[in-house]
Amino acid sequence: MENNKVSGTQQDMLEMVIKELVEEHAKANRVIEDLVKGINGINNKIDKPALMRTPEPDTSKIQQVIEKCMLEIRLTISTNLNKHKPGRFQLFLESKNKMWVVVTILRIFLLTYAFFLFVYYLAKSA
Template identity: 80%
Template sequence: MENNIMDESEQSTLKLVIKELVEEHTKTNKVIADLVEGINGINSKIDKPSVIPTPEPDTRKIQQMIEKCMLEVRLTISTNLNKHKPGRFQLFLESKNKTWVVVTILGIFLLTYAFFLFVYYLAKSA
Protein backbone atom coordinates (compact mmCIF):
# COMPACT_ATOMS: atom_id res chain seq x y z
CA MET A 1 0.00 0.00 0.00
CA GLU A 2 2.86 2.25 0.44
CA ASN A 3 3.37 2.53 -3.27
CA ASN A 4 -0.15 3.85 -3.94
CA ILE A 5 -0.03 6.54 -1.38
CA MET A 6 1.74 9.72 -2.42
CA ASP A 7 3.22 12.09 0.01
CA GLU A 8 2.42 15.70 -0.06
CA SER A 9 5.59 16.79 -1.80
CA GLU A 10 4.85 14.51 -4.74
CA GLN A 11 1.26 15.72 -4.89
CA SER A 12 2.34 19.35 -4.91
CA THR A 13 4.92 18.63 -7.63
CA LEU A 14 2.27 16.81 -9.66
CA LYS A 15 -0.15 19.75 -9.22
CA LEU A 16 2.55 22.19 -10.43
CA VAL A 17 3.29 20.05 -13.48
CA ILE A 18 -0.40 19.76 -14.35
CA LYS A 19 -0.87 23.50 -13.80
CA GLU A 20 2.05 24.28 -16.16
CA LEU A 21 0.69 21.86 -18.76
CA VAL A 22 -2.74 23.54 -18.59
CA GLU A 23 -1.16 27.00 -18.98
CA GLU A 24 0.92 25.79 -21.91
CA HIS A 25 -2.17 24.23 -23.45
CA THR A 26 -4.13 27.51 -23.17
CA LYS A 27 -1.26 29.44 -24.75
CA THR A 28 -1.12 26.90 -27.59
CA ASN A 29 -4.90 27.18 -28.07
CA LYS A 30 -4.62 30.97 -28.22
CA VAL A 31 -1.84 30.77 -30.87
CA ILE A 32 -3.89 28.29 -32.91
CA ALA A 33 -6.96 30.55 -32.65
CA ASP A 34 -4.89 33.53 -33.90
CA LEU A 35 -3.60 31.44 -36.81
CA VAL A 36 -7.11 30.31 -37.73
CA GLU A 37 -8.31 33.92 -37.59
CA GLY A 38 -5.46 35.03 -39.88
CA ILE A 39 -6.14 32.23 -42.36
CA ASN A 40 -9.85 33.11 -42.42
CA GLY A 41 -8.93 36.76 -43.10
CA ILE A 42 -6.70 35.70 -45.99
CA ASN A 43 -9.43 33.41 -47.35
CA SER A 44 -11.95 36.26 -47.28
CA LYS A 45 -9.53 38.44 -49.23
CA ILE A 46 -8.91 35.68 -51.76
CA ASP A 47 -12.63 34.94 -52.18
CA LYS A 48 -13.48 38.59 -52.82
CA PRO A 49 -10.70 40.15 -54.90
CA SER A 50 -10.88 43.88 -55.22
CA VAL A 51 -11.61 45.13 -58.72
CA ILE A 52 -9.33 47.94 -59.77
CA PRO A 53 -10.77 49.98 -62.63
CA THR A 54 -8.24 50.39 -65.44
CA PRO A 55 -8.57 53.48 -67.60
CA GLU A 56 -8.74 53.01 -71.33
CA PRO A 57 -5.52 54.06 -73.05
CA ASP A 58 -5.57 57.12 -75.26
CA THR A 59 -4.75 55.81 -78.72
CA ARG A 60 -5.50 58.97 -80.71
CA LYS A 61 -1.84 60.01 -80.89
CA ILE A 62 -0.80 56.56 -82.09
CA GLN A 63 -3.58 56.53 -84.69
CA GLN A 64 -2.49 59.96 -85.96
CA MET A 65 1.12 58.79 -86.25
CA ILE A 66 0.06 55.64 -88.13
CA GLU A 67 -2.13 57.66 -90.50
CA LYS A 68 0.73 60.10 -91.15
CA CYS A 69 3.13 57.25 -91.89
CA MET A 70 0.60 55.57 -94.19
CA LEU A 71 0.20 58.84 -96.14
CA GLU A 72 3.99 59.07 -96.50
CA VAL A 73 4.14 55.48 -97.74
CA ARG A 74 1.35 56.11 -100.26
CA LEU A 75 3.08 59.27 -101.47
CA THR A 76 6.39 57.46 -101.86
CA ILE A 77 4.77 54.60 -103.77
CA SER A 78 2.85 56.94 -106.07
CA THR A 79 5.96 59.01 -106.86
CA ASN A 80 7.98 55.87 -107.59
CA LEU A 81 5.24 54.50 -109.86
CA ASN A 82 5.02 57.77 -111.79
CA LYS A 83 8.79 58.07 -112.25
CA HIS A 84 10.01 57.66 -115.85
CA LYS A 85 11.94 54.44 -116.33
CA PRO A 86 14.11 54.31 -119.44
CA GLY A 87 13.39 51.16 -121.38
CA ARG A 88 16.16 51.49 -123.95
CA PHE A 89 19.85 52.27 -123.99
CA GLN A 90 20.48 56.00 -124.00
CA LEU A 91 23.61 57.37 -125.58
CA PHE A 92 23.63 60.46 -123.39
CA LEU A 93 23.02 59.80 -119.74
CA GLU A 94 20.35 61.77 -117.94
CA SER A 95 22.68 62.96 -115.23
CA LYS A 96 24.79 65.98 -116.20
CA ASN A 97 27.56 64.84 -113.88
CA LYS A 98 28.17 61.77 -116.06
CA THR A 99 28.28 63.49 -119.47
CA TRP A 100 32.07 63.75 -119.32
CA VAL A 101 32.23 59.95 -119.62
CA VAL A 102 30.30 60.03 -122.87
CA VAL A 103 32.38 62.93 -124.22
CA THR A 104 35.61 61.09 -123.36
CA ILE A 105 34.50 57.90 -125.13
CA LEU A 106 33.43 59.85 -128.23
CA GLY A 107 36.77 61.72 -128.19
CA ILE A 108 38.73 58.46 -128.06
CA PHE A 109 36.78 57.06 -131.03
CA LEU A 110 37.27 60.25 -133.06
CA LEU A 111 41.00 60.45 -132.31
CA THR A 112 41.45 56.76 -133.17
CA TYR A 113 39.62 57.28 -136.48
CA ALA A 114 41.72 60.38 -137.24
CA PHE A 115 44.95 58.47 -136.46
CA PHE A 116 44.09 55.60 -138.81
CA LEU A 117 42.99 58.06 -141.50
CA PHE A 118 46.32 59.93 -141.14
CA VAL A 119 48.27 56.64 -141.38
CA TYR A 120 46.27 55.72 -144.50
CA TYR A 121 47.11 59.03 -146.27
CA LEU A 122 50.81 58.71 -145.34
CA ALA A 123 50.93 55.20 -146.77
CA LYS A 124 49.11 56.32 -149.96
CA SER A 125 51.41 59.29 -150.59
CA ALA A 126 54.58 57.31 -150.10
Protein backbone atom coordinates (compact mmCIF):
# COMPACT_ATOMS: atom_id res chain seq x y z
CA MET A 1 0.00 0.00 0.00
CA GLU A 2 2.91 2.15 -0.20
CA ASN A 3 2.36 2.87 -3.77
CA ASN A 4 -1.12 4.37 -3.52
CA LYS A 5 -0.09 7.30 -5.54
CA VAL A 6 -0.83 7.06 -9.24
CA SER A 7 1.38 8.70 -11.73
CA GLY A 8 0.01 11.19 -14.26
CA THR A 9 -0.02 8.81 -17.24
CA GLN A 10 -1.72 6.09 -15.25
CA GLN A 11 -4.28 8.58 -14.02
CA ASP A 12 -4.97 9.70 -17.59
CA MET A 13 -5.39 6.07 -18.66
CA LEU A 14 -7.75 5.36 -15.77
CA GLU A 15 -9.81 8.42 -16.68
CA MET A 16 -10.01 7.28 -20.30
CA VAL A 17 -11.03 3.76 -19.27
CA ILE A 18 -13.67 5.12 -16.88
CA LYS A 19 -14.99 7.49 -19.59
CA GLU A 20 -15.23 4.62 -22.06
CA LEU A 21 -17.02 2.48 -19.47
CA VAL A 22 -19.44 5.34 -18.73
CA GLU A 23 -20.11 5.82 -22.46
CA GLU A 24 -20.70 2.10 -22.97
CA HIS A 25 -22.95 2.06 -19.93
CA ALA A 26 -24.91 5.06 -21.32
CA LYS A 27 -25.26 3.32 -24.70
CA ALA A 28 -26.47 0.16 -22.99
CA ASN A 29 -28.97 2.22 -20.97
CA ARG A 30 -30.30 3.85 -24.19
CA VAL A 31 -30.67 0.46 -25.86
CA ILE A 32 -32.49 -0.91 -22.79
CA GLU A 33 -34.79 2.18 -22.75
CA ASP A 34 -35.61 1.64 -26.44
CA LEU A 35 -36.37 -2.02 -25.78
CA VAL A 36 -38.60 -1.12 -22.81
CA LYS A 37 -40.46 1.45 -24.95
CA GLY A 38 -40.94 -1.13 -27.69
CA ILE A 39 -42.23 -3.76 -25.27
CA ASN A 40 -44.57 -1.22 -23.64
CA GLY A 41 -45.90 -0.25 -27.08
CA ILE A 42 -46.54 -3.92 -27.91
CA ASN A 43 -48.27 -4.41 -24.56
CA ASN A 44 -50.50 -1.41 -25.25
CA LYS A 45 -51.44 -2.81 -28.63
CA ILE A 46 -52.22 -6.20 -27.14
CA ASP A 47 -54.22 -4.76 -24.23
CA LYS A 48 -56.19 -2.30 -26.35
CA PRO A 49 -56.56 -3.64 -29.89
CA ALA A 50 -57.37 -0.96 -32.39
CA LEU A 51 -60.73 -1.27 -34.08
CA MET A 52 -60.13 -1.95 -37.72
CA ARG A 53 -62.51 -0.07 -39.93
CA THR A 54 -63.69 -2.21 -42.80
CA PRO A 55 -65.46 -0.45 -45.63
CA GLU A 56 -69.16 -1.14 -46.01
CA PRO A 57 -69.81 -3.49 -48.95
CA ASP A 58 -71.89 -2.10 -51.80
CA THR A 59 -75.13 -4.06 -51.60
CA SER A 60 -77.19 -1.85 -53.88
CA LYS A 61 -76.84 -4.21 -56.86
CA ILE A 62 -77.87 -7.20 -54.77
CA GLN A 63 -80.85 -5.27 -53.40
CA GLN A 64 -81.94 -4.35 -56.93
CA VAL A 65 -81.76 -7.99 -58.06
CA ILE A 66 -83.72 -9.15 -55.01
CA GLU A 67 -86.38 -6.46 -55.53
CA LYS A 68 -86.72 -7.45 -59.20
CA CYS A 69 -87.10 -11.12 -58.26
CA MET A 70 -89.67 -10.27 -55.58
CA LEU A 71 -91.71 -8.29 -58.13
CA GLU A 72 -91.59 -11.24 -60.55
CA ILE A 73 -92.71 -13.61 -57.79
CA ARG A 74 -95.59 -11.31 -56.82
CA LEU A 75 -96.64 -10.99 -60.46
CA THR A 76 -96.54 -14.76 -60.93
CA ILE A 77 -98.57 -15.35 -57.77
CA SER A 78 -101.16 -12.72 -58.67
CA THR A 79 -101.61 -14.08 -62.20
CA ASN A 80 -101.97 -17.63 -60.89
CA LEU A 81 -104.51 -16.54 -58.28
CA ASN A 82 -106.55 -14.61 -60.83
CA LYS A 83 -106.77 -17.48 -63.32
CA HIS A 84 -110.19 -19.06 -63.67
CA LYS A 85 -109.99 -22.67 -62.63
CA PRO A 86 -112.56 -24.72 -64.49
CA GLY A 87 -114.46 -27.41 -62.65
CA ARG A 88 -113.74 -31.06 -63.19
CA PHE A 89 -116.54 -31.46 -65.72
CA GLN A 90 -115.38 -28.49 -67.76
CA LEU A 91 -111.83 -29.69 -67.60
CA PHE A 92 -112.97 -33.11 -68.77
CA LEU A 93 -114.91 -31.57 -71.66
CA GLU A 94 -111.96 -29.44 -72.74
CA SER A 95 -109.83 -32.52 -73.21
CA LYS A 96 -110.02 -33.41 -76.89
CA ASN A 97 -108.92 -37.01 -76.42
CA LYS A 98 -111.66 -37.95 -73.93
CA MET A 99 -114.55 -35.97 -75.38
CA TRP A 100 -115.87 -38.98 -77.23
CA VAL A 101 -116.30 -40.80 -73.90
CA VAL A 102 -118.52 -38.01 -72.59
CA VAL A 103 -120.54 -37.87 -75.78
CA THR A 104 -121.04 -41.66 -75.69
CA ILE A 105 -122.20 -41.60 -72.05
CA LEU A 106 -124.64 -38.77 -72.81
CA ARG A 107 -126.04 -40.68 -75.81
CA ILE A 108 -126.55 -43.80 -73.65
CA PHE A 109 -128.47 -41.76 -71.05
CA LEU A 110 -130.59 -40.05 -73.72
CA LEU A 111 -131.33 -43.30 -75.53
CA THR A 112 -132.24 -45.02 -72.24
CA TYR A 113 -134.57 -42.12 -71.33
CA ALA A 114 -136.12 -42.22 -74.83
CA PHE A 115 -136.59 -46.01 -74.56
CA PHE A 116 -138.39 -45.77 -71.18
CA LEU A 117 -140.49 -42.86 -72.47
CA PHE A 118 -141.43 -44.92 -75.53
CA VAL A 119 -142.34 -47.91 -73.33
CA TYR A 120 -144.45 -45.60 -71.12
CA TYR A 121 -146.45 -44.26 -74.11
CA LEU A 122 -146.96 -47.81 -75.45
CA ALA A 123 -148.25 -48.97 -72.09
CA LYS A 124 -150.54 -45.96 -71.78
CA SER A 125 -152.03 -46.38 -75.25
CA ALA A 126 -152.70 -50.07 -74.83
